[in-house]
Amino acid sequence: MGRIAEVAVNIAVRTIAATFSYLIPPELAFVGRGWRVRVPFGQREAEGFVVAVKEQAEAEGLKPVLSVLDDEPWFDENMLQTAEWMSNYYLCPLAEALRLFVPGKGELKSHIAYRLNESESKPSSSLSCQISDEMNQVLNYLRAKSLTAQHQLVKKFGPNVLTALRKLERLNLVERAAMSISKFRPRYEQRLMLAVNRREAAETLDRLTGKPAQQRLLTVLMEESELTPNRLKQYRISADTVKRLIAAGLVRSERRRVMRNSYAQLCREPAPQENRMALTNEQRQAVTQILAAIASREHKSFLIHGVTGSGKTQVYIEAAAAARQQGRQVIVMVPEIALTGQTVSRFNERFGEDVVVVHSRLSAGERHDAWQRIRAGEAGIVIGARSAVFAPCTQIGLIILDEEHEFTYKQEESPRYHTREVALMRARQAGASVVLGSATPSLESYYQALAGRHVLLTLSERVDGRALPAVTVVDMREELAAGRRGVISQPLRELLTQTRQEGGQAIILLNRRGYATFVLCRECGHVLRCEHCDVSLVYHATDKTIRCHYCQKTRQAPSLCPACGSRYIRYFGTGTQKVEEELAALFPEARVVRMDQDTTTGKMAHERILSAFSRGEYDILLGTQMVAKGIDIPNVTAVGIIAADTSLNLPDFRAAEKTFALITQAAGRAGRGSQPGHVVVQTYNPEHYAIKAGAAHDYHAFYNIEAAYRRQLHYPPFGGLIKLTVHGTEETLVCGHAQNLADELNRALSSIGKTQVVGPFPAPIAKIEDIFRMNILIKSNAMAEVKETLVSMGVASRRDVILDIDPLNLL
Ligand SMILES: Nc1ncnc2c1ncn2[C@@H]1O[C@H](COP(=O)(O)OP(=O)(O)OP(=O)(O)O)[C@@H](O)[C@H]1O
Ligand SMILES: [Zn+2]
């Protein structure tokens, strides 16, 4: 009889449900479901997550669990069940899903290490003649050091040591062992405090006359109870003084674990009650319903459809406050931390230190501390992008998804989950509420709301009765017919002139997707393309380089055409640079700031640009998609959208939805203050329903047309979708495999519900970094059965097939 732990080992595996059995030794008898453990794995040691414990008669030959990584289980039932659901739903390995709930990629870094083989006695004389000098040195070193990592031996003896080690291993003189090191190093700080009680300290003070520094230290400690060493200077106390008092038994020093909180400086005291704004009627109605759900402690989900500037954030804040009052934790999801500084600071203003922000730029240590604070319940409100949905909260009461339509909520590498679905599942299991919010809800969420699966809450008006901006649609074909070839149309030019006269600010959005940024030879028509990826190269005027935006390879722009040698090679700068030049020519005195991939590479670059713009240091903010999002600047009265329709041409059934959301969101940045807003939309497709509905702020018109198309073609939300990408380095092999797979799928799935296999066809970007890609789509109304079949066919664990369940992009 033995107690056996079923462990999901935190290493890269493709097999979905794979767990491994380990014996639980008596000293770890307390280990159960949810513990993080260290286990032997092959030649190494690895981190593992215990998902089950059972009694088993047959325990012969099982390796033991080595140790535990925490002093209590890391995962609670809610986290475990959410991960199990993800593994089933997205067909990803369980360990891969569980890993999302732990800070960093994992706690342990495993090394190969060596030690003396103690069971062998002294080398016999026959052996010793086989031992070289170098081998002897290694043996002596290991005798002194015991277990030593291989890389340390290499550092000490040079790379030849590997041969010596191999020989020693063959002679049974050393043995190979795994050595694992916890990657995380906690930070400690020293604290000084009294070692005696205050009365005794006070009595001692008199005896220390003539030793003013010692008196000072005692006095400070009597007043403040604790002192960090870096404050000693302030009181002119030397390290010697401290030593003396410690030796005298009057002061002691303690090492204390310090938590890193990089946003601490941003956190302010919560705003006083009287400064809070009165809610509008619609806001109050929304809040009332959400509060009732939170109070009931039963899972319920809400979709707030609130026009731009209707004050959704205030609703989130009131809901969060209610959950906190119950002592429950709140997760607030934002599409991108860098672009949502304003949301973060509003939560900080209200909740102060209770807020912890998680984002990808946290250092490993900061992230670790953040997650420890959350786990320990020291932080009640977690704000972050995708990964925040996995915050190890043990008391979840509410999950909020702001801008729920954003595509960034879908993880584009394995596991390819959608944050919204994970949030809904996690909340359901925790009896928590979910609030989704957007001015342009995703088709999926709105459909679910109409079907009664989310409660629909509508904020139909902007706060303070402000009007939505007036939108002018400009047909660029007419501009051309009128002989105007510039990027900036006549109406946009007039709007900018007027805005400048009135002292307002403007935002100009260039919809860059598909925009001409390539390099073309005017002599032979040759276009420079990346040799490794099937895309054209992009010219960057700032440093005169050409760059592949997929593999990031960069080189100097050639001055001669590589195809025909002509000098007439023409560079189209990245779209925004071109617009910038035109703005400079039209409005030489305007202060323009550009925000795009080129200008936002540095840390905090977004925040810097946005806050400078909101302080009025610039007149015009020009940029790509990122200027359309969530910005709330009262002085912005004009918005120009250039090339509004380029995203309509993407080979993707969601192109119209993307375009509609982009126009509505960008237009929504105008007129949020006391002055009304004006918007110019430039397009070659003024009749397209996405453009017309976007210009009219008419979500329902858009939804109705779009939903009808999707229903007809069985696209989501009216049917399930799976994308399979077959990839490899040999084009012909990839094609062959893809065709075979499609044939197999057709045979296996034909009898399941209404299921259709489409393809294979080359992915719209058929090659990335020399890897060829072919796509197959499965449309079905019986997804659960389709997935079961994919698992039993072994497709889910194939290394050359990427499975994307509910894909958001078909590229
Ligand atoms: N009840 C209220 N009274 C006065 N002002 C309010 C009220 N609620 C919100 N506001 C203000 O209205 C502005 C817009 O609010 P918020 O940014 O939350 O809108 P939103 O609905 O998230 O818009 P978007 O979807 O465009 O980002 C903010 O400046 C906010 O401070
Ligand atoms: Zn040429």
Ligand SMILES: [Zn+2]
């Ligand atoms: Zn490339």
